[in-house]
Amino acid sequence: MQRYETAYSDRPEQVRAVAWLAERVGAGARVLDVGCGSGVPTARQLVDTGMQVVGIDISPAMVSAACAAVPEAVFHNCDVLDFAESGFDGAVAFFSLLMLSRSDISRALSVLRGAIEPGGYLLLSMVEADLDDAPVKFLDTDVRVSGYHREDLHRVVEQAGFVVLETKVVSYIPAIDPADPEIHLYVFAQRPVQG
Numbered sequence: 001m002q003r004y005e006t007a008y009s010d011r012p013e014q015v016r017a018v019a020w021l022a023e024r025v026g027a028g029a030r031v032l033d034v035g036c037g038s039g040v041p042t043a044r045q046l047v048d049t050g051m052q053v054v055g056i057d058i059s060p061a062m063v064s065a066a067c068a069a070v071p072e073a074v075f076h077n078c079d080v081l082d083f084a085e086s087g088f089d090g091a092v093a094f095f096s097l098l099m100l101s102r103s104d105i106s107r108a109l110s111v112l113r114g115a116i117e118p119g120g121y122l123l124l125s126m127v128e129a130d131l132d133d134a135p136v137k138f139l140d141t142d143v144r145v146s147g148y149h150r151e152d153l154h155r156v157v158e159q160a161g162f163v164v165l166e167t168k169v170v171s172y173i174p175a176i177d178p179a180d181p182e183i184h185l186y187v188f189a190q191r192p193v194q195g
């Protein structure tokens, strides 16, 4: 976790995306942070901009870290696929759904559509790649990841019942040596008010 935080600590586009969401939903809004990790920077930023934050993560260690870092928020040790709460004005899923297979990403997006109120927002970030549950080495650890090309990610998000407002494409170089440049996709989406 420490290596991840060092390598990916500086993500200005993610911080800008959260500011975009906070501006639209307003203080007091309920926001879900999916795969919240350590709670930093995102749950912290959401709380600091006046949001009521619920964070979920499948890792008990991450939930403990997030509870310590952002005591104002509520965190649950939970798989996004099992999440059953609703009534959120927005949800963010930064680099968390990439740890699911593509079929589970679609299921997770349906869960999030049910969690978000009509007119509410979804922010999703992924690494651009044509992969489905593929084994990769990540920071010297064996993990399985999925990804899409940008047009395919757009289609998958819309198939789950969202309207994609914008996709930002960001070149990113992690702060590790040697660093492989990555393309980060930030999808700004909305659950339609009707339908």
Ligand SMILES: C[S@@+](CC[C@H](N)C(=O)[O-])C[C@H]1O[C@@H](n2cnc3c(N)ncnc32)[C@H](O)[C@@H]1O
Pocket (backbone or CB within 6 Å): 034, 035, 036, 037, 038, 040, 041, 042, 056, 057, 058, 059, 062, 078, 079, 080, 081, 093, 094, 095, 096, 097, 099, 100
């Ligand atoms: C790469 S980290 C990103 C953490 C944080 N969102 C950030 O932007 O720094 C991915 C997180 O997603 C969590 N995660 C993976 N699969 C999940 C699932 N099915 N449900 C909930 N959380 C999950 C992991 O435990 C991990 O904390």
